[in-house]
Amino acid sequence: MTENSTEHKHFAIYKPYGFLSQFYSNSTQQKRKRFLGELDDFPEGIMAIGRLDEKSEGLLLLTTDGKMSDFVNSQKVEKEYYAQVDGDITEEAVAKLRAGVEIGFDGKKYQTKPCKAFKLDTIPDVPVAQQKIRDDRHGPTTWVSITLNEGKFRQVRKMTSAVGFPTLRLVRVRVGNLGINAMQAGDVIEYSTFALR
The missing domain is CATH 3.30.70.1560 (Alpha-L RNA-binding motif)
Structure with a gap:
């Protein structure tokens, strides 16, 4: 998908209800909020591909690869x-x-x-x-x-x-073709890459 993809880290998570699709916040207003960083020890540079709002749940992809993020956010991926x-x-x-x-x-x-x-x-x-x-x-x-x-x-x-x-x-x-399958809320799965179509 991208050059040097083996250097990047990719994860699929089941974002639980009540979590924000970000890893931390410096905002005092969000101190009581829950963030994705609570689910695992993710590597530096990790980003959520797209968002699920706080009251939504389900499959959320994470990556350290900006090109992968751009591809998944494109209109090519369902x-x-x-x-x-x-x-x-x-x-x-x-x-x-x-x-x-x-x-x-x-x-x-x-x-x-x-x-x-x-x-x-x-x-x-x-x-x-x-x-x-x-x-x-x-x-x-x-x-x-x-x-x-x-x-x-x-x-x-x-x-x-x-x-x-x-x-x-x-x-x-x-x-794409990656589904939640038997994942439960809070589950984290690491992938070597995302083959989404």
Whole structure:
């Protein structure tokens, strides 16, 4: 993928709910926050490839290779998410997600690009939620798969809200052809390189 790739370090982690996608902060406002550095003794120069917000979880790739980071963040690599949404999502809403919806981004309106989206027939095999999801007695929830080639801030959450089904839980399950498989929250796996397609 890149020259001298053996000199670089690459990791896949399952970012737990409640962690920021960074390693430390000098900000006094973030002293009580949790950071990726708690999960392992990562090498100097490590960076998260992309982000998962604090309330999202799942597959996050880390690398010391800036070229690898640029490649994964490019629109050549798919990112698949499972979103548990509030309500019984309709085929009409899923079709809107696929076609692209208007969301707010940086104070402006943004039209998301067409993507892959479908309703999951069964509850996906993901780790038990670390946060409280509202009780099913308050109405149904459903899971939807959304695969993007872009990654605006909180994009999946904004997309499902735009079609009337707010996200209650969000798990990134795949980056390229690398999936979470049997990973549990906080797991760290080192790779010699990432072969993502």
